[in-house]
Amino acid sequence: MFSGRTPASLSPNRLTRALAELKAAGAPILDLTVSNPTREGIAYPREEILAALQDARSLTYEPTARGLLEAREAIAEWHAGQGATADPGSLILAGSTSEAYGWLFKLLCEPGDAVLVPRPSYPLFECLAELDSVRVVQYPLVEELAWGLDLSELDRLVRPETRAIILVNPNNPTGTYIKHDIWLRLQEFAAYRSLAIISDEVFFDYAWRADPRRVSSLQGPHLALTFTLSGLSKISGLPQMKLGWIHVAGPGQLRSEALERLEWIADSYLPVSAPIQHAAARWLELTPQIQHSIRTRTAENLASLQAAVSAGSSCRVRTPEGGWCAMLEVPRIHSDEEWALMLLENHSIWLQPGYFYDFQREGFLVASLLPDPDAFQIALQRLTGILGPY
Template sequence: MLSRRVPQDLTPNPWSAALEARRAAGLEVLDLADWNPVRAGLSPPEPEVLAALAAPGAGDHRPDPLGAPDARAAVAASETALGRPLAVDDVVLTSGTSESYAHLFRLLVNPGGGVAAPVPCYPLFEPIARAEGVEVVPYRIVWVGRWEVDLASLEAALARGARAALVVQPHVPLGSCLAPDEIAAVEDLCLRHGAALVSDEVFVDFPWPPRPAGLPSLLHGVRRAPTFVLGGLSKACGLPQMKLGWIALAGPAAARAEARRGLAWLADLFLSVGGPVQAALPRLLAGRAAFRARAVARVAENLAALGAALAGAPSLTLREAEGGWAAVLRAPGDDDEAWALALLARGVAVHPGHFYDLDGAHLVLSLIAPPAAFAEGARRLAALAAEDGAARP
């Protein structure tokens, strides 16, 4: 009955099944695999959110496919204040980053066509592309002392007809950003192959210490290729429950105008962004700096706890990163699921790296977990590594 857009096998993987069973049994779980800022205690206080939702006009209904003008102006002002210049006419509102991707796949790719997506990365692209009848053509992110785009791999993907190159900065979960020469090279490839550039920058507000300046963005400078930069309330303000994201248009004026017309037509089919959250958006974005400060402080605190724990576990290596909410650890061997299951048996949930198509044994930890739980989870992880080292010949 179901189409090929829906996976035929939805059986939980072994780690997810074990986590569900542990919770069902009422056993302890220190969740270092949860990126929800609400559960992490970082989101704005509920009275503050409810007050914003009581804004004048919240009960009105005057749909604009691109988003209410005042709401789009609030996004443009917020981005510009953070050093990422953006005009109100170049803002398109969506119900979140997933819908932003879906709209862009519909906008840029014919049915059966492809998009070039990085590997490793978080497992979002393939199911959304599948649902839109689009193929994901992978290109590699490689470790050469830092994480870099394998440009030959990207060119091969674009040569296969991919209509857009997807980049994520800071990357999830690697935390890497494109260097200026990489940005220029990726743009060159997009121009050579007639492809658009899509930059997912939902974590751009969260540099790792001791980085003093902000992280790079494709809203900095002049873009030569048609470019789409993604953001949203979920990460910018710690409000995933508000369901509002945005697409920022960059690149040549003619390409922006064409994209704006196409996105307006697509968005008008669904009108999925709620009126109350659009009316509340100026007040919600006013809390962006305060949320950023809380989240950056939490990341720094948990990184310090992780560093202290790893001092007693030399077999575990923290991969360097520039920003974001994830820490990636290299563990001995190749079986990261065995590591994750062994740690879960000790009451600690972390993601095995193969969830993100990482090669070798890697573990991925959420750096916004409550500090006490994170520190104890890191301690148990280090103890497991010590046991593993003692058991090896």
């Protein structure tokens, strides 16, 4: 009856089942997996955010497939403020970054074609690709290169049916950014093989410190067709508003045709509501303030984590270059799943096991840095008790 685009089995895995049972029994779980900043007591300019939705222009329906010019101009201006050049005429608005991926798969791939995706990384691509009958082929990010990209590995994996290379810049959860030298080589690599580059930059603004080697994919040269994805979900900490975008760059004719075809796809869905598009410019004005609140929170929790772990525990914090989470390297006396299950069932701490992100080896847990600092501290005290010197 049903297509193979949805999973053969929808039953929850062992960890999800254990979590649901504990929650149902009313156990107070210290959740260090939260990725939603709107429910952790982070300060938002609440009135201003809501006031932006009161725009009388929203009473009229004026569909534009690429998205309202005013919103695209505001997004281009935001990127310019971050030191990257984005052209409003090269932007297409979507309901989210996730939706934008689907549009790019439809644009670039026939059923059965493949895209190269990083490993470890956020487990989003596989299900999005499957929904479009596209295969994902994982390329390794090399731990010894601070989870950087190795072009010879990519080369080994390219097949005639490969259409695109997906980058996550910075990667989630390793936090690694694309650097200038590899960016230039990757552009040549992709152009030579007629591959598109899709760069997911949702966390780009959340670097822990400056590094002049870092690049945004908005930055040329664009020898290959290059799509940069971002959205309000992370940039403005407003995942509930559902606004993402695709910036298209590349050699002249290829770029114009990609834009026209994406516009055609967007026109078939027209998912972004008028109030959201009219509010976007104001929300982007409020974004520095929101980012400051989020950064203050993640910095406080990262400092606590580093202090707790350096105080004699047997685990190590792998400090990321950017993003909203940190990796804990734990002794490989248990599998990642056993660690996560033991911490959950015996100590009420809910951490993501590394396998969730497809790390090449065991020994990693991933902690979100968004939780309420008091709850985070309690979880850390328990963790250091458990992970004290072995």
